[in-house]
Amino acid sequence: MDLGGINPAVLIASLMVASVPIMLAALGELVVEKAGVLNLGVEGMMIIGAVMGFAVAVNTGSPLAGFLGGAAGGAILSLVFALLTQYLLANQVATGLALTLFGLGLSSLIGQGYVGIRPPLTGALPFGPLADIPVIGRILFRHDWMVYFSLLMVAATWAVLKFTRIGLILRAVGENHDAAHALGYKVRRIRVLAICFGGAMAGLGGAYVSLIRVPQWTDGITSGAGWIALAIVVFASWKPWRVLLGAYLFGGITVLQLNLQAAGARIPVEYLSMSPYLITILVLVIMSSGRGRIAAAAPAALGKNFHASR
Amino acid sequence: MEGLTKAYPGVVANSDVSFRIRPGEVHALLGENGAGKSTLVKMIYGLVKPDSGWMSLRGQDYAPAEPSVARSLGVAMVFQHFSLFDALSVAENVALGMEAPPKLRELAARIRKVSQDYGLPLDPDRMVGDLSAGERQRVEIIRCLLQDPKLLIMDEPTSVLTPQEVDILFQTLRQLAREGTAILYISHKLEEIRSLCDEATILRRGKVVATCTPREKTARELAELMVGTVLTPPERSAKPKGDVALEVTGLSVASPIPFGTALKNVAFTVRKGEVLGIAGVAGNGQDELLLALNGELRTSPSAVKIAGVPVGAAGPIQRRKAGMVSAPEERLGHAAAPDMSLVENALLSGSVRKGLTKSGFIDWAGARRFAEGIVQQFDVRTPGTDVAARSLSGGNLQKFVVGRELSQAPTVIVINQPTWGVDASAAASIRQAIIDRAADGAAVVVISQDLDELLEIADSFAALNEGRLTAPRPTQGLTMDQIGLMMGGAHGMEVAHAEA
Numbered sequence: 001m002d003l004g005g006i007n008p009a010v011l012i013a014s015l016m017v018a019s020v021p022i023m024l025a026a027l028g029e030l031v032v033e034k035a036g037v038l039n040l041g042v043e044g045m046m047i048i049g050a051v052m053g054f055a056v057a058v059n060t061g062s063p064l065a066g067f068l069g070g071a072a073g074g075a076i077l078s079l080v081f082a083l084l085t086q087y088l089l090a091n092q093v094a095t096g097l098a099l100t101l102f103g104l105g106l107s108s109l110i111g112q113g114y115v116g117i118r119p120p121l122t123g124a125l126p127f128g129p130l131a132d133i134p135v136i137g138r139i140l141f142r143h144d145w146m147v148y149f150s151l152l153m154v155a156a157t158w159a160v161l162k163f164t165r166i167g168l169i170l171r172a173v174g175e176n177h178d179a180a181h182a183l184g185y186k187v188r189r190i191r192v193l194a195i196c197f198g199g200a201m202a203g204l205g206g207a208y209v210s211l212i213r214v215p216q217w218t219d220g221i222t223s224g225a226g227w228i229a230l231a232i233v234v235f236a237s238w239k240p241w242r243v244l245l246g247a248y249l250f251g252g253i254t255v256l257q258l259n260l261q262a263a264g265a266r267i268p269v270e271y272l273s274m275s276p277y278l279i280t281i282l283v284l285v286i287m288s289s290g291r292g293r294i295a296a297a298a299p300a301a302l303g304k305n306f307h308a309s310r
Numbered sequence: 311m312e313g314l315t316k317a318y319p320g321v322v323a324n325s326d327v328s329f330r331i332r333p334g335e336v337h338a339l340l341g342e343n344g345a346g347k348s349t350l351v352k353m354i355y356g357l358v359k360p361d362s363g364w365m366s367l368r369g370q371d372y373a374p375a376e377p378s379v380a381r382s383l384g385v386a387m388v389f390q391h392f393s394l395f396d397a398l399s400v401a402e403n404v405a406l407g408m409e410a411p412p413k414l415r416e417l418a419a420r421i422r423k424v425s426q427d428y429g430l431p432l433d434p435d436r437m438v439g440d441l442s443a444g445e446r447q448r449v450e451i452i453r454c455l456l457q458d459p460k461l462l463i464m465d466e467p468t469s470v471l472t473p474q475e476v477d478i479l480f481q482t483l484r485q486l487a488r489e490g491t492a493i494l495y496i497s498h499k500l501e502e503i504r505s506l507c508d509e510a511t512i513l514r515r516g517k518v519v520a521t522c523t524p525r526e527k528t529a530r531e532l533a534e535l536m537v538g539t540v541l542t543p544p545e546r547s548a549k550p551k552g553d554v555a556l557e558v559t560g561l562s563v564a565s566p567i568p569f570g571t572a573l574k575n576v577a578f579t580v581r582k583g584e585v586l587g588i589a590g591v592a593g594n595g596q597d598e599l600l601l602a603l604n605g606e607l608r609t610s611p612s613a614v615k616i617a618g619v620p621v622g623a624a625g626p627i628q629r630r631k632a633g634m635v636s637a638p639e640e641r642l643g644h645a646a647a648p649d650m651s652l653v654e655n656a657l658l659s660g661s662v663r664k665g666l667t668k669s670g671f672i673d674w675a676g677a678r679r680f681a682e683g684i685v686q687q688f689d690v691r692t693p694g695t696d697v698a699a700r701s702l703s704g705g706n707l708q709k710f711v712v713g714r715e716l717s718q719a720p721t722v723i724v725i726n727q728p729t730w731g732v733d734a735s736a737a738a739s740i741r742q743a744i745i746d747r748a749a750d751g752a753a754v755v756v757i758s759q760d761l762d763e764l765l766e767i768a769d770s771f772a773a774l775n776e777g778r779l780t781a782p783r784p785t786q787g788l789t790m791d792q793i794g795l796m797m798g799g800a801h802g803m804e805v806a807h808a809e810a
Contacts, residue, residue, distance in 0.1 A: 165411070172395050172406050179393035182357065183407055184377030300397065 006259045009138045011252075016143065019251025020150045021046070021205035021213065021222070025229035026236070026243045027150075027157050028201025033233060034161065035194035036174035036301035040096025041081055043226025044103020045199045046206035049074040051107040053207025054119055054217045063122040067146070067207050074203020075196050077103060082195040086188050089305045104220065114217040122146070122212050146208055151244070153201075158240035170194060174299035177306040187306050202226065231280045238298065249279070324349050326363070327518055329511040331461070331492045333368075336483060338503040338524060339496045340536050341513035342705075342733040347496050350513070351463050354494075355387045356380040368460065382409050384460030388450045388467055396439035400449050403438050407453040417456075424455050428482045442593035444475055451482070462486065463494045468502060474794055475591070480506050500529035500734065501762070512536050537735040551769070552582030555753035556603075556634075556722045557615040561622075563602055571595040573602060576779045578772060580722070580753040585744065586782060587768025588757045589797055595777040596757045597639065600726045603755065604636035605629040616722055630662040633721035637711050639730060639757075641704065645711040648700035652692065655699050656681035656714055663718040680717070688713035689739065705732040712740050716747050723747060726757040741767050761793060773797045 025042050032039050052073030057066025081099050084090040124131075125148065127141035161167040170190060173180045177187045209222055228250050236242035257272040324346045331337040341347045352358040354365065356374030365372045367383055374380040394403050401418045405411040412420070418434035425432040430448040438449060447467060454462055464483075468476045483493055483506065497503055503510060504524045512520040512535050520535045527535075561576040573595050580586045590596055601607035603614065605626035613622040616632045624632070638644040646655045657677040661667045666677050681695040688709045692702055699707060712728055728744065729737035745767055748754045757774075758764050764771060765785060772782040773796035780796045 165405070168398075168402055168405060171398065172402075175395040175397050176393075179395060180406075182377075182389060182393040184356070184381075185406075 006256075006263055009135045011255060011259060012139045013142065015248060015252040015255045016139070016147055017213065018255045019247040020147055021208045021225050022229045022232060022250060023150050023243060023247035024153065024205035024208065025202040025226060026232040026247060027153055027240065028198035028205075029229055029233050030236070030238060030240060030243055031157060031161075031170070031201075032194050032198035033302055034174045034238060034299055035170050035191050036177060036299050036304065036306075037085065037191050037195055038092045038096065038303040039078065039081055039099070039195060039198055040093060040230065041077070041099025041103065041226075042198075042202050042229050043222060043224065044100035045074040045077050045202035046103075046209070046222045046226045046229075047107040047220070048077045048103045049203025049206030050210040050221050051111045051114070051206075051217065052203065054114055054210040055110065057119045057207075057211055058114060058117055061120050063120050063211055066119065066211050067204060070203040070207025070211075071200040072203065074206065075200040078195050078199020078202070079192075081199075082192045085305065086192055086195070089307060092303050092305070100226065108219040111217050111219065117217065119211050119215050121215075144212055146204075146212065154240050154244045161240065171299070174301055177301050177304070181306070191306070202229070205229070231277065234298075235280045235283050237283075324353070324360075325516045327513070327516070328363075329518065329521065331494060331509075333460070333490045333492050334487050335509060336487050336493045336495055336507045338507035338510035339494055339513065340500075340503065340510055340532065342536060342735060345513040345536075345733075346516040347513055348465070351387065351465060351494065351496065354380070354461075354463065355385060378409060381407075381457060384458070385463070386454035386457050386459035386461070387463040387465070388447070388454055389465055394438050394446055394449060396437070398438060399434065400432060400436055400438060400441075401434040403449055404434070404453045404456060408457060420456060421452055425452055428452075428455065428485065429478050430482065442591065444592055451479075455486075459491055461492045461494065463496075465496045467495075468497065468499060476502070499762075500524075500532045503532070504529060514538055533734045536733075551584045552751060553617075554579045555582045555617055556580045556755065557618070558603070559613060559615075561602055561609060561613045563598065563607055563609050565595075565598050566601070566607060567597060570598055571777045573598050574777045576602075576777075578779060578782050580755055582721075582751045582753055583748050584770065585748050585754040585756060585768045587764030587771045587785065588755065588774055588779070589759065589761060589764055589771065589793065590757075590774035591797060592759060594774045596726055596759075596774060598777070599774065599779075600636060600638055600724060600757060603724045604634065604638075627662055630659075630718075634724065635659070635663070635715040635718050635720040635722070636724040637715045637726065637728065639726040641707050641711060642700055646699040646707060649698050651698060652685070652690075652695040652702075652710060653678050653681045655710075656684060656695075659714055660718055663720070684710055684713040684717055687717070688743065689736075704730075705736045708732050709736055709740060712743065716743050720747070720752055723752050723754045724757075725755070727760075728756060728758065729760060729763060737763070761790070771796075 025046055029039065029042050049070035053066040053070025056069030057063050060066070077099065081095055084095045085092050122144045124142050125145050131137045131141040133141070161171065169180070169185055173185060173187050173190050181187050205225070206222055209225065210217055214221060232243055232246035232250060235246040253272055253275055257269050260267060260272070261269055327346070327350060329337070339347050339350070349358060353360050356377045356379055367385070372383065374383070374385070395406070401414050401421060404421060405414065405417055411417055421432060421434040425448065430452060432445065432448050432452060438446060441449070468479060487493055495503070495507055504527070507524050510522055510524045510532070511518055512522070512532070514536065519538070522535070524532060557579045559577045562572070562574055564572045571594055576599065578586060588596070588599070598607065602609060605621070605624055605628070608625070609622040611620040611623045615621065616629065616634055619632060621629050621632055642648040647658065650658075653674070657666050657672065660677070660680050664676070664680055666673045666680065678695060684690065685692060685695060690702070690706050690710045690713065692706060702710065708729065709732070712725065715723065715725070723744070725744070728740050732740065741763065744754055744756065756764065756768060765788070768785050770782040771785045771788055771793070773780045773793070775797060
């Protein structure tokens with residue numbers, strides 16, 4: 001069952017893999033933005049996660065330790081952002097951009113000794129006979145554990161934001177930090193924790209790129225995935241399940257573009273690489289017009305610094 | 311509580327304040343803007359720590375480190391600026407103000423029950439952003455009621471309610487007091503305090519100046535205790551009215567505000583020297599009417615005429631040139647840019663009529679003189695004209711905003727809620743300034759939810775109800791009942807109380 005030299009089952013299976021890094025990073029950023037903080041340093045935190053994950057995995061021989069290292073790397077870098085924006089009240093946009101540039105530089109410094117090495121392999125989870133079901137088995141049951149973990153995180157993020165008290169407080173802080181403060185919630189602490197979570201998720205996404213998706217270390221390995229993650233958050237209008245949709249759409253286009261190239265299609269690949277961004281803009285236009293305006297709006301305090309005396 | 315003192319850099323907000331409230335008592339806290347009322351209640355609610363002095367609650371030492379401690383000890387507060395979250399539902403907002411909220415579904419049922427018991431109907435699933443100001447306040451009150459408070463603090467609760475809604479609120483509060491709740495009631499409206507409160511503590515510049523039983527004093531005496539000087543009610547001029555200055559005919563326009571109210575065939579005329587008061591419950595088209603009058607919302611040219619010239623399609627700047635000035639209700643963000651200085655704010659609205667820009671360049675010296683003039687003439691208390699607008703207290707900023715518009719030698723003035731959240735003496739001076747401008751021959755439209763204010767200054771009276779305007783009637787001889795009917799009654803709130 002091939003369409004123009006492309007097998008749909010293989011295509012879907014590989015888009016699920018391709019979308020893992022951006023899905024993780026976008027989920028983290030969604031939580032950060034729900035708390036009212038705009039961290040544009042996702043790309044920087046991802047690539048630090050990628051190099052830290054790679055280094056830890058190579059030195060310990062354990063991919064799991066590698067992922068933990070990647071998450072820790074991203075989280076530590078995000079704490080720099082938290083310190084600058086939450087305690088020193090630096091501008092969030094400028095700090096986020098600086099974080100990306102800093103992360104790119106630091107990662108290539110750390111990664112110098114690791115070029116050309118292969119990391120320990122992460123195998124597919126053994127589903128036994130399930131993996132042999134035609135089509136479905138190929139699509140659903142032949143992935144590594146991180147694919148399932150990322151899907152689980154979408155559900156978990158959604159459930160926590162919608163049903164738990166901590167999720168409610170997080171949304172409240174992002175909506176109106178002055179009112180949250182008046183009710184006695186620790187705006188700053190909640191935001192720092194959210195930023196830290198966002199950093200860890202971006203780091204995980206980065207580690208997935210260097211440990212599974214590529215898998216090796218080269219400079220600038222994340223190649224803009226962090227920016228796509230930021231676009232997905234907006235595309236998803238701050239809703240976790242739409243992050244899944246957005247990540248699959250963006251991941252799918254990446255995979256499709258590779259496959260089309262391999263199949264020798266005549267569409268210039270540049271059009272395909274442009275399309276995710278065009279779609280994001282289209283979605284934004286549609287969202288900002290008409291009745292859905294309030295429900296789809298960004299957290300009201302997004303990007304605003306909080307100072308208790310105001 | 312005894313001898314509470316709190317000093318901020320530069321000012322002592324409260325100095326040696328002492329008073330006591332008994333269970334079941336409604337205690338009024340009176341004072342001008344900046345008298346230290348807010349700081350005092352913040353200390354009681356645990357948002358600010360006192361520098362010295364002590365508090366006790368029901369015989370126990372009481373020193374809340376944070377609001378959650380205060381809440382768990384049975385202290386609840388309804389804030390002056392609503393502490394609500396627009397994008398969350400009513401139930402979620404209530405849950406955020408509670409220490410250990412039940413599941414949302416259970417909470418929704420409790421909200422329905424309590425709101426019915428106290429005659430404040432409310433749908434727990436609605437988004438707070440879609441509610442009117444009166445309904446928002448219900449959310450805050452119900453949030454407090456669900457915690458079964460021992461002490462309820464209410465910071466200026468009635469500024470946005472109709473007379474009927476105020477009655478219902480007072481019934482609720484009296485019912486609570488009968489059940490043994492102590493209520494600390496902060497308000498500028500002296501008549502309300504006289505009808506509701508058992509005791510009053512009066513603050514001036516951070517100190518207690520008097521404690522009295524408000525029923526035994528007249529509103530005038532209370533106001534004078536609060537201000538420390540003798541107040542004069544605004545004087546009206548008896549001059550005959552001039553030609554028609556502002557004419558509105560067949561004004562129908564859809565609302566640009568999400569879930570706003572469309573204006574439906576609004577028509578009125580205002581003569582030179584006349585003050586038209588427009589009443590109505592929040593959310594009945596007041597904001598839209600202001601926008602349509604000041605040019606932010608455009609209509610067909612002939613719907614709005616200034617001195618006979620059609621300006622319905624003109625923008626705010628052309629209308630300013632034609633002599634119309636306006637002051638919207640929302641001080642921060644609409645009437646003033648919060649993070650810009652007073653000079654810049656004065657320039658923003660005054661540049662057209664005061665000629666503060668010349669071939670694209672700004673006359674900063676002129677703008678500064680203009681701002682300083684406003685500060686002086688309208689007694690705006692501020693460290694200088696270079697401070698950000700948001701750092702002024704609500705009343706002072708309101709004086710500045712209204713003063714800025716009135717100082718531009720206007721022929722038509724449109725003001726929405728001129729004295730919202732402003733204390734008695736500031737309100738009196740704002741009202742007097744409005745009347746003075748009318749006496750100078752300006753036509754004035756005052757949109758307000760404060761009926762006493764409208765009756766005090768308006769020559770004719772009309773009410774907005776769901777976007778329709780009643781025919782203006784002369785103010786003299788109107789009774790409260792007639793006004794209530796013009797405003798559309800109590801919006802289905804009476805029924806619940808009849809059962810209770």
